Amino acid sequence: xxxxxxxxxxxxxxxxxxxxxxIGAAFGKIVTSLVNxxxxxxxxxxxxGVNFSELAVKVGEAELKYGxxxxxxxxxxxxxxxxxxxxxxxxxxxxxxxxxxxEAPKVSKEELLLSEIRDVLKDRLK
Numbered sequence: 001x002x003x004x005x006x007x008x009x010x011x012x013x014x015x016x017x018x019x020x021x022x023i024g025a026a027f028g029k030i031v032t033s034l035v036n037x038x039x040x041x042x043x044x045x046x047x048x049g050v051n052f053s054e055l056a057v058k059v060g061e062a063e064l065k066y067g068x069x070x071x072x073x074x075x076x077x078x079x080x081x082x083x084x085x086x087x088x089x090x091x092x093x094x095x096x097x098x099x100x101x102x103e104a105p106k107v108s109k110e111e112l113l114l115s116e117i118r119d120v121l122k123d124r125l126k
Contacts, residue, residue, distance in 0.1 A: 031086070035078045043078070 008014065052074065055067025107115075 031079055031082050034082050035075065039078050039082065040075075043074070 052067040052070040053065075055070065056063050056065045058064075
């Protein structure tokens with residue numbers, strides 16, 4: 001049973017997943033800091049310091065905190081937008097790097113046919 005567990009735990013897929021989770025957690029901290037420390041204060045300046053989480057309506061004994069919901073939606077949109085723009089930058093950089101690597105010249109059909117004829121002629125002369 002130990003051998004089976006070791007084989008399972010050390011498979012490439014499991015290790016890749018573990019690395020992805022660790023990097024995802026670290027990336028999550030970066031995005032959270034970006035949103036909490038940069039974007040939310042800037043948004044607060046733009047909307048005049050309005051804090052939605054304080055908004056509530058009292059209905060009888062119950063208090064409906066619709067402001068917390070609005071704040072959660074705003075936070076989600078900031079996080080999603082941040083991730084979108086960071087990933088867009090990463091993809092753009094990757095495309096530039098891939099474009100910088102020259103591709104091998106494509107061989108036309110005529111060149112391919114001429115190469116085959118040349119090889120046949122070489123074989124006949126041997």
